[in-house]
Amino acid sequence: MKRFIFIFLVMGLLQCIPVAADSVTVVAPAVQKTPQGFQGVLSYITVVTQEGSGHIYIDTWPLAEVDIQGSARLAVQVxxxxxxxxxxxxxxxxxxxxxxxxxxxxxxxxxxTVAVIAALQGWELRSDVVMSGTINPDETVGPVGGLYEKAQAASEVADLFLVPEGQTTIVVEETEQVQQGPFTYITTTQKEVDLEEEGRTMGLQVKEVYDIRDAVYYFTGKRIEPPQIEAKPIRTDFMKPYAQEKLEQIRKEYESAQSEIDSYTGAYKKDLETLLESAHEEIEYAGDTFDHRNYYTSMSASFVAGLYITYAVNLFSYFEGQPVEDIFEGLDSYLVHLSEEIQNERPYGMTALQCIAAAQKRIIEARDYLQEVEDGSDFDYIEYGSYAQRRGESAEFWLNLSRDYQEGDEIIELMLKNAASSMVNTAELSLVYASSILPQSNLLEEAAATLETAEKAFMEKAYAASLFSAVESKVYAEVSLIFYSSDRSVIAERVDRARERASSCIEESRKRGIEPVLAVSYYELAESRTNSIQSLIYLGYAEEIASIYRYIEAQPDTEIAEGGETQGLGSEIIPVTIGSEEGALFFLGIGVFVGIGVYWVLSRVLRR
Structure with a gap:
């Protein structure tokens, strides 16, 4: 019996010690601040992978800020x-x-990222190669600072120093101390430095890399060829009858509004005419894009035209003496009823889910617009009330569209809730990471705003809207990283890459029998935009939304405890790692402690 207890203890102890699949160490030059200025230093990064459930454990010494945590998480994903x-x-x-x-x-x-790839593939890394560069969500390597100091540190251990594309020519600062009488002046000047030339004087070859596949080649000698993807034309033909109906409706509304405002002789006639001119421009654009088979873009333009028309007509009614309460009579009850109807609609299949998510998001926006008028003036009431009115109509459109695509198995609400919770967490960490290394920008502000929308939708149990709003927030944060780290001359190349990825995801979704209506709609919007940043955002939406089925299918169908982890890259723990001696001792200590406890319990039981 004692032998049985001993064997049991040994087996339990062994199970407490994780077994690593592969361990890889890479050297990364960094900088430290000294009284004499910045100085290059070396950091050693060890990556261990083992079978598990998607957790990322980070152990840093000296302690690091959130940027290294976010960087590691993104590196694993890429x-x-x-x-x-x-x-x-x-x-x-x-x-x-x-x-x-x-x-x-x-x-x-x-x-x-290179180390994670090598660990997953079981490859060895060259010990005479070091690298400095951020990792972007689209696999490209982004710019960094302090490369001159890093090159000095790299020359101590390496023959080859990999830097981001476009950074072999850098600007460095030189300080000079000048004494004039009792006063000491320190002057700082900047000069351009050829890092390749400077590297040769250090015995170091400096080479640029465009993306992580290039970097892996120099570290391992192995090429990871990118998938051969051709961005196929993506059409929103399913939207044609809806776009045609909406365009005809808006043209009739415009003619009616034009007739009313032509008869108006008051002081605000010019303002009303300006609104109708804007509506007319949108109608012309809607017609033009419809003729070019960009049906979702046409629909969007028609909705915008409708907003201008509604705003103008409501102002006209007010100028004619109608109280705002009468103008918007029934709007609140309409939105409440529509909200309940949308909330009760269950998604059967991923296509219906996308439509319901769009409906939930728009009805939340409509109610928010209406709340804005509570303490405002009559003009505020008319402006926000008009927005709410049209946003409600848009929500109703997406609700009706979802009913046209209700087919397949029901998506369980609990899985949807877990997916939304996980994506909100991931989006929040993406925003924290981007905000920690980038200056404040409109993109980061949009990321924060859409994250707030996602959190609000989650609290209202609109889990589909929460999930897709969190996706938007994540995309905004990722595009901010890509935009900030890319020279303007290569932005078009980034857009091409994003187009290929989005097209591939849409085609893959269709192969599974899923028509990704929302993803296709965003893809078309990206194609109709001349602004590269807008195109990157819409293509990012399209890629994420077309692949959302994978994210949902990976979720547990049981309740996740409050404060517990969800299955996502957002779930990150920072304990001791097993990649160090301290980590092994930590787990060994736990095993011994548990073993002694089990031995004591079993001994007591067996003596009875």
Whole structure:
């Protein structure tokens, strides 16, 4: 019996010690601040992968800020996409060690991505290669600072230093101390430096890399060829009858409004005519895009034209003496009833889910607009009430469209709730990471606003709207990273890459029998835009939404405890890692403690 207890204890102890699949260490140069200025230092990053459930464990010393955590999380995501692995089937243990406090964790993102890929593939890394560069969601390597100091540190251990594309020519600062009588002046000047030339004087070859696949080649000698994707034309033909009906309706509304305002002789006639001119421009654009078979773009323009018309007509009624309460009589009850109807609509299939998400989001916006008028003036009431009126009509359109696509199995609300919770968490971490390394911008403000919308929708149990709003927030944060780290001359190339990815995801969704109506609609909007940033945003939406079925299918169909983790890259823990001796001792200590406890309990039981 004692032998049985001993064997049981040994087996339990062994189960407490994680077994790593592969361990890879990469050297990443960094900078530290000293009294004499910035100085290059080396950090050592070890990545261990093992079978698991998608958790990311990070251990840093000296302690690092959130940017290294966000960088590591993004590195795992990109690495798994590059080698076509499912991150949910692995746990990742990342250890960062440096002799000195280092500044800026994002510059190690590229090196971490290379290490994760090597660990997943079981490849060895060249010890004479080091790298500095951020990692972007589209696999490209982004710019970093302090490259001159990093090159000096890299020359101590490496023969090849990989830097982001376009950064072999850098600007460095030189300080000079000048003494004039009792006063000491310090002057700072900037000069342009050829990093390749400077590297040669250090015995270091400096080479630019465009994306992570280039970096992997220099570290391993192995090429990971990108998938051959041709962006196929994506048409919204399913939207044609709706777009045609809406365009005809708006043209009639415009003619009616034009007739009313022509008869108006008051002081605000010019203002009303300006609104109708804007409506007319949108109607012309809607007709033109319809003729070019861009039916969703045509629908959007018709809705915008309708907003101008509604605003003008409501103002006209007010100027003619009608109280605002009478103008919007029944609007509140209409929105409440519509909201209940949308909330009660159950999604059967991913296509219906996308439509319901659009309906939920728009009805929330409509109610928010109406709340804006509570403490405002009559003119505020008319402006926001008009918005609410048209947004409600848009919500009703998407609700009716969802009913045309109700087919397949019902998507369980609990899985949808878990997916929304996980995506909100992921979007929040993406925003925190982007905000920690980028200056404030309109893109980050939009990311924050849509994240707030996602959180509000979740509290209202509009889980579809919450999920898709969180996706929008995540896309805004990711596009801000891509835009900030890209030279304007290569933005078009980034758009082409995003187009290929979105097109591929849409085609893959269709192969599974899912018509990704919302993804296709955003794809078309991207194609109709001349602004590259808007195109990147819409293509990012299209890619994420077309692939949303994978995210939902990965969710548990049981309740996630409050404060517990969800299955997503957003769930991140920062304990001791097993990539170090301290980590192994930590888990060993737990095993011994548990073993002693089990031995004591079993001994007591067996003596009875």
């Amino acid at each position: 690495a798994c996409e590059v080698v076509n692995q499912d991150w949910k089937t692995y746990d990742f243990f990342i250890t960062v060690r440096s002799d000195s406090p280092i500044i800026g964790g994002p510059s190690a993102g590229g090196a971490i």
